[in-house]
Amino acid sequence: MKTIAVVTFAEDVGRFYSRQLQALFASVRIHRYSFEAGTVEKPFTEELILVATHAIYDTVRHLIPADSEVVITRLTLSRECFRQIREIPPGSKAMLVNLSPEMCLETISLISQLGVNHIELMPVYPGMKEIPPFDIAVTPGEKRYVPAGVKTVIDIGHRRLDTGTIVEIALKLNAESLLQQDVFQQYFASIIDNRYSFDALTGKNRRLETQFDMLLKVLEEGIIGVTSQGAVFAYNDSAEKILGAKRNDVLGQKAMECFPEIPFAEALARQEAVKSKLIQRNGVYLYVEVVLVKEACRLAGAFAIVKKFNDMEQQQHQLRLQLVQKGYRAKYTFEDIVGESEVMLEVKELARRMAEVDSAVLISGESGSGKELFAQAIHNASGRHGFPFVAVNCAAIPENLLESELFGYEEGAFTGAKKGGRRGLFEFAHQGTLFLDEIGEMSLGLQAKLLRILQEKEVVRVGGDRVIKVDVRIIAATHEELQTLVGRGRFRRDLYYRLSVLPLRIPPLRLRGPDILLLAQRFQRQLGDKKELPTAIRTAFLRHTWEGNVRELRNYIERISYIGFHETLFSELPLPEQRRLAFPEAHPPEKAEQPWGRNHEIYGFVLNQLALSRRDGTKLGRRRLAELARAQGLPVTEQEVRTVLKKLAECGMVSMERGRSGSHITLDGLQWLEQKKG
Secondary structure (H helix, E strand, C coil): CCEEEEEECCHHHHHHHHHHHHHHCCCCEEEEEECCCCCCCCCCCCCEEEECCHHHHHHHHHHCCCCCEEEECCEECEHHHHHHHHCCCCCCEEEEECCCHHHHHHHHHHHHHCCCCCCEEEEECCCCCCCCCCCEEEECCCHHHCCCCCCEEEECCCCEECHHHHHHHHHHCCCHHHHHCHHHHHHHHHECCCCCCHHHHHHHCCCCHHHHHHHHHHCCCEEEEEECCCEEEEECHHHHHHHCCCHHHHCCCEHHHHCCCCCHHHHHHHCCCEEEEEEEECCEEEEEEEEEEEECCEEEEEEEEEEEHHHHHHHHHHHHHHHHHCCCCCCCCHHHCCCCCHHHHHHHHHHHHHHCCCCCEEEECCCCCCHHHHHHHHHHCCCCCCCCEEEEECCCCCHHHHHHHHHCECCCCCCCCCCCCECCHHHHCCCCEEEEECHHHCCHHHHHHHHHHHHHCEEECECCCCEEECCCEEEEEECCCHHHHHHCCCCCHHHHHHHCCEEEECCCHHHCCCHHHHHHHHHHHHCCCCCCCCHHHHHHHHHCCCCCHHHHHHHHHHHHHHHCCCHHHHHHCCCCCCCCCCCCCCCCHHHHHCCCCCCHHHHHHHHHHHHHHHHHCCCCCHHHHHHHHHHCCCCCCHHHHHHHHHHHHHCCCEEECCCCCCEEECHHHHHHHHHHHC
16 A cells, blocks of 8 residues: 655645545545644655645655655645635635734735735734724635725635646556546546646556646646657647637647757657757747657657746746745835935935936945845835835955855755755846845955846856856945045946946935934834923934944943933933034045145045035036136136146045046045035
8 A cells, every 4th residue: 555645734634635536535544743743753664655735845855764755845726715715706806814924924825826816915914013904805725814894805725736646656656547537537626726847747658648638738838749750649728828829730740840949850860858948930039948758769759838028037036035034125115214304305306317217326425324225225216116125234244255155056065065956046136126235245256246246137056167148227325435436446347337337325314404403203102102201302412423424323222221311321422412523433534534634625625525526416527626716716727726626536535546537525524524514
């Protein structure tokens, strides 16, 4: 007697699957294992292992013997449950109640894939704070979690094993003859399904016409079967729709004449499968794959699997949506960015306009000023909002690991590489956004590879030779002045210009005035603190320089909210009423003050002009600066301007470029101007 192990997380789900299998495969013995019951401990001894999810398979794969067959379940709904959902009035809003947000989204995704799009389903799960006020609830056997007061509850029960899963189990048990029995036909008729395991079917090379007809009718892919001489003997409805040729016109004909674009001749002549080939027929791009069927080492024929290229893209999109649900998503929008100051309103409006186009964005600003917040808001306001948002901190990952994280790697690329290889973040972010934080910390070698990917829109995994097309929008962020790094040879000039198509500078908190108190109130509400800040603390907040920006402000609010703001605490808070205005602490004061001397006026003038040039996106050279100075009544020569720029560059306030690139003010120079204006 053959045995099946059913491995699930919840014990009741395992019992449900076991009952389905026992009703179909009466002669097999079924053993249940579940993490909930704590029975997943020892290696499995059964001939076939049925695993509920890919995540569970990754956990128990070390317990599965090499000679055991494995099937990972694919699920669907019964026709009766599906009918109840379809009968919900169009335009209705209903809860989808399940144990967790992830399980809610998984069930909603399944219902949507089965064609239900006339209602809006909102996830509801235990512990949820705000329950939507809907009168209808749909739940997969979790009625105990349906909120009180819901008028209509539709319990669709546990999801059922789909047709493809049942067929795959039969094939791996060598029991495919059972598929013709009434009990199987009745089961298939009782569920909603649109796909079978075609790969398993061709691998077993079964020729029973009834089974072929049953499978070919429900497959979404176009299937064309040919004999070893190339005559068409199988042609399903999907192939007819995709290729445009009628079944009666092609059956019995030579496939090479009916479909010259499909590489049947190549596959049959070489007796080799043809995989992943793009063809064009009637002006439409199609994806085609040809698999061979052999009997006793003799070529018996071949099958072509045909899909529309756009359909493949849509399937990949659905997979990436699952990744989005697992964490590759942007949480924040422009509505989450607190700010009513004039400078902040201007930055938000500029960022909204940047979201409308698809060019690279370079966000600069001090640490803690909200660069990733703006990156997520731009993504969510763009046409890519339905696709992944993948963030990586280039300074937090060692160089050798960062390369494999970004580009992925093939199996055996290095010691410890995961079996089967791994996709990189560029592939995960396909059609979405890749956020490269602290881009200035990336090594020159990785910068060169990144530049090539941005130019060619192609990535090659570490240790691989296969070119993978990617469509990714890049948003980079830095707290450093990249132009200064370019001048010092630490950042590639060509990559800088590729990334800074749309530059966005986030103002530091000290320049945002009333936003400081608005943010303080927001943080108090988030912490549940309803007390009003005393006038002394509000005044100190407005005068503080906030070197840590918003992050530093939140730390102070947490301290005040948890400990209180009595006078003793307030006297201990490091909130000086007014800091000494000087050059950034990164530069020795004696070195920074040397250039000023008696000619302080010309230094301030040069910095102001370079700041205006940075804002307008223009270039200023020595000659133009001298002309502007003389127009303002400052008698200065071009050589004197050169001396001023050189001394300012020594202080780190100016970056001097060769040729016609002009000179640029750095973040330190801007900070000094801001302090002087303050």
